[in-house]
Amino acid sequence: MEIGVGLDQGLGLSWDQYRELGRFAADLGYQSIWTNAGNGRDATHICAQWSVATAEVVPGGIGTGISVLPIGYWSAPSLASCAATVGEISGGRFVLGVGSGSLHAPAFRHALGLPSNLRPVGTMREWLVTLRALLAGETVEHEGRALTLHGVQLGIKPPKVPVVLGALGPKMLALAGEASDGASLNWCTPEQVAASRAIVAEGARAAGRDPGEVTMTEYIRICVDDDVDAARRALVKALMGYALVWPGMDKALGYRGHFGRMGFDEALTELEERRARGASDDELIDAFPTELAQQVGYFGPASGAAAAFHRLAEGLDTAIVRVVAARPEPESITAVMEACRPAQPPSRP
Structure with a gap:
């Protein structure tokens, strides 16, 4: 490899x-x-x-x-x-x-x-x-x-x-x-x-x-980073830019469809609903499932x-x-x- x-x-x-x-x-x-x-x-x-x-x-x-x-x-x-x-x-x-x-x-x-x-x-x-x-x-x-x-x-x-x-x-x-x-x-x-x-x-x-x-x-x-939370926040910020769909877009297409096929639809839908209710990016990063991020990347x-x-x-x-x-x-x-x-x-x- x-x-x-x-x-x-x-x-x-x-x-x-x-x-x-x-x-x-x-x-x-x-x-x-x-x-x-x-x-x-x-x-x-x-x-x-x-x-x-x-x-x-x-x-x-x-x-x-x-x-x-x-x-x-x-x-x-x-x-x-x-x-x-x-x-x-x-x-x-x-x-x-x-x-x-x-x-x-x-x-x-x-x-x-x-x-x-x-x-x-x-x-x-x-x-x-x-x-x-x-x-x-x-x-x-x-x-x-x-x-x-x-x-x-x-x-x-x-x-x-x-x-x-x-x-x-x-x-x-x-x-x-x-x-x-x-x-x-x-x-x-x-x-x-x-x-x-x-x-x-x-x-x-x-x-x-x-x-x-x-x-x-x-x-x-x-x-x-030795500050694990700083590393987590940076990785999740990068990940959210791909994983979350904006209102009006088809969740079956693009990266959102990709994450859905990997079994992450429920968790991402909850985050999208939070955002629709006015949650900030920082709040979404805090709420993002750590185990999801660890399945597709590494922080720590x-x-x-x-x-x-x-x-x-x-x-x-x-x-x-x-x-x-x-x-x-x-x-x-x-x-x-x-x-x-x-x-x-x-x-x-």
Whole structure:
């Protein structure tokens, strides 16, 4: 199993800190370093910076990746061009993760001027087919509901850039097996990882593919601090942003549906009802079930982090330590990285 580290853009790092922490990750023995993506700093550029910085520590640098980039902000050719560039810079050590983001939400489609008839699974199938073809150096002819490309190709053929799919529900997981290089999971219990792998494998076999060709990757949130309550509050705050649904949204979709399938619907419904009655975020954090948070992440002393991480990573091909900082200071970030450092030291140039 590959062990990577994930640095959320929400950590507010400077470019110097990105490079410094990249070198620190390589020095600790991490095999890859990952970022999330949105409509802010360009995640492909962050990965390129990491590739160059980590090459100062290990020959060629460690792997980099995006997990995941919501496709609504991009066109397929422009994203393929950026990914190909990082693939070249990294010498084939870059993984592009893409996902549907909030494509299921009418407000998201409206904000970006996307057609109202787009559906997440069909849209992602078109993106996977066209992105993988462009990155393989092919000339793409495609006319669909989400994308239309006629005779489009990249001006370069990079080293292989795996394209992995952010997947939670059964249909998206099956699509990952059918048409991507891997499935990128998030906020999973070990049981959910196993169930997801089975669905991905079934999708691969249905498409005539070897399930062993489709990797399984996941962010595993870790927050360490000697003040256990401070660590708990930071992890739960991060978790609530995914797990709770706002009024008017379908609880069966997106992350809320994901947590419901794992058996957490009753607890989350109670929290949503509290919020509707006027509970503050702090009150919700206090009321959030500790056992739920512990089933999908870790908070507490550094001494317990590695064991919890490996328990949650069971069944994965790449497990990513997604850093949750207990405090707004660099030491909170490096404490997580040190607590979960891989057993093997890096090679030296």
